[in-house]
Amino acid sequence: MSFVSVNIDQGLEAPVKLTRRALAKQRTRERVLAAARRLFSERGYEGATIRDIAQAAGMSTGAVFASFADKSELFEEILTADHEVIHAQMNQAARTAKTVDEALMGLFGVAYSFHVEQLPLLRASIAVSWTRSEAAERRARTELKHLFQLIDEALQRGVEQKQLKADVDAKLLAEIIWDVYLANYRRAVYDGWSVDALLERLSNQLKIILAGARA
Amino acid sequence: MSFVSVNIDQGLEAPVKLTRRALAKQRTRERVLAAARRLFSERGYEGATIRDIAQAAGMSTGAVFASFADKSELFEEILTADHEVIHAQMNQAARTAKTVDEALMGLFGVAYSFHVEQLPLLRASIAVSWTRSEAAERRARTELKHLFQLIDEALQRGVEQKQLKADVDAKLLAEIIWDVYLANYRRAVYDGWSVDALLERLSNQLKIILAGARA
Structure with a gap:
């Protein structure tokens, strides 16, 4: 027998209203993903580094790591x-x-x-x-x-x-x-x-x- | 129709007598291969570099490249x-x-x-x-x-x-x-x-x- 604690509010998310900050973050993610897709295609997974991807996206490696672990x-x-x-x-x-x-x-x-x-x-x-x-x-x-x-x-x-x-x-x-x-x-x-x-x-x-x- | 030039001596190789130099070269190859096998197993293909392999075999990268392209x-x-x-x-x-x-x-x-x-x-x-x-x-x-x-x-x-x-x-x-x-x-x-x-x-x-x- 297993006991599961259920939060009845789970799944009821407030409609997402993107702040300007959140919008900017989303755009950054998209730019990184587009650059990464291109570089992985050109150089393979091992051949593309985070540094390369950041450069191709026109941002710092720190900015990439802010969006992806x-x-x-x-x-x-x-x-x-x-x-x-x-x-x-x-x-x-x-x-x-x-x-x-x-x-x-x-x-x-x-x-x-x-x-x-x-x-x-x-x-x-x-x-x-x-x-x-x-x-x-x-x-x-x-x-x-x-x-x-x-x-x-x-x-x-x-x-x-x-x-x-x-x-x-x-x-x-x-x-x-x-x-x-x-x-x-x-x-x-x-x-x-x-x-x-x-x-x-x-x-x-x-x-x-x-x-x-x-x- | 194809013409093939055949050298009748082909396939008749003199019995190989390894000189001391050739023996040393063979030992080097074996040491490199053993080290490479271990490192590829431990780190995968991409994770193991020629430099790592040379070091593990106790020789210079130049010595490795003398045996393998x-x-x-x-x-x-x-x-x-x-x-x-x-x-x-x-x-x-x-x-x-x-x-x-x-x-x-x-x-x-x-x-x-x-x-x-x-x-x-x-x-x-x-x-x-x-x-x-x-x-x-x-x-x-x-x-x-x-x-x-x-x-x-x-x-x-x-x-x-x-x-x-x-x-x-x-x-x-x-x-x-x-x-x-x-x-x-x-x-x-x-x-x-x-x-x-x-x-x-x-x-x-x-x-x-x-x-x-x-x-």
């Missing part, structure tokens, strides 16, 4: 912003699809189109995903949950519509599909593959992965 | 040495197996056992695999070809022994299996999974991936 926080914030954009588009693509294959191709098509346009940032984010702290990994997984949920929902609808067997392990299937989806970016990075080429490969991979799950 | 060459040489060890063991595990599943579990079991013992180096090598130069990627793929061949051979034997259908796309199957095998290391890195836990997951993944390929 460290470089990893800055990097995470950029990826989070991208995630929010992409999640909404992937959701729409999946929900307007008629079959499980259409839904999966639709949602991953959105992701490929988005990331192939900014491959250097994607390379940096995959590399960082293998070297980050455990706490950063936890936060990343919390964000990824929303994307996995979209894949899971597409598979569940496939079950409901009797395209897939009722006893499929949707969680493990979703993770396998995710692994190959992500690994395919190597072809974009090193072989210059287009979104169409990536999707054709994914389509062939899905045929194999889903073969045993078809109803 | 740069840090990436040093890193590649460590991975190549590991590859040679692991390839022989994986080959043996695959060849003594009776079924395609046994062969795959056997060869990946060798790889998991090897890399889980030196996870920090594995993390660094996966991270680097997303940021390295195109030339370095080509060299890495040439090495990986030998491992893919083992997977491919295991699948082909599965076809010959009528465990798998004759028309399977062995190449694409091998790549899908490789992608999930590699992605599973995330569980070892961030969740402390043992080799047995990784293998249990891989076994479940193989059931899904091979389901449509079973004869």
Whole structure:
């Protein structure tokens, strides 16, 4: 049994009215984020320092640190912003699809189109995903949950519509599909593959992965 | 039609007799490699500098550069040495197996056992695999070809022994299996999974991936 102290005022936030000071702070954050996004793309995560980013944003390193605790926080914030954009588009693509294959191709098509346009940032984010702290990994997984949920929902609808067997392990299937989806970016990075080429490969991979799950 | 000029003496090398000078050079290389392996494991690829490595090996940075062109060459040489060890063991595990599943579990079991013992180096090598130069990627793929061949051979034997259908796309199957095998290391890195836990997951993944390929 667990006791949770609940504050009934929680969640009731007063409407935010930005003071001039708060507005200035927000603009500073935006300038830093824009500069950081550019430098991470040009030089990778390790290659861009806070000093470089501050200089590119036209401010002191102290001013950067007033908004962000460290470089990893800055990097995470950029990826989070991208995630929010992409999640909404992937959701729409999946929900307007008629079959499980259409839904999966639709949602991953959105992701490929988005990331192939900014491959250097994607390379940096995959590399960082293998070297980050455990706490950063936890936060990343919390964000990824929303994307996995979209894949899971597409598979569940496939079950409901009797395209897939009722006893499929949707969680493990979703993770396998995710692994190959992500690994395919190597072809974009090193072989210059287009979104169409990536999707054709994914389509062939899905045929194999889903073969045993078809109803 | 291509014309190839062949030197019939090629491949006939005089037995190497190491001079004292050559022996000293070889010892230097070994000392540098040992120090580099330790520092890459402790600090990751980006965190270890040539200066650090030279210091740990008890020599000047100039002496390190006399043996290795740069840090990436040093890193590649460590991975190549590991590859040679692991390839022989994986080959043996695959060849003594009776079924395609046994062969795959056997060869990946060798790889998991090897890399889980030196996870920090594995993390660094996966991270680097997303940021390295195109030339370095080509060299890495040439090495990986030998491992893919083992997977491919295991699948082909599965076809010959009528465990798998004759028309399977062995190449694409091998790549899908490789992608999930590699992605599973995330569980070892961030969740402390043992080799047995990784293998249990891989076994479940193989059931899904091979389901449509079973004869």
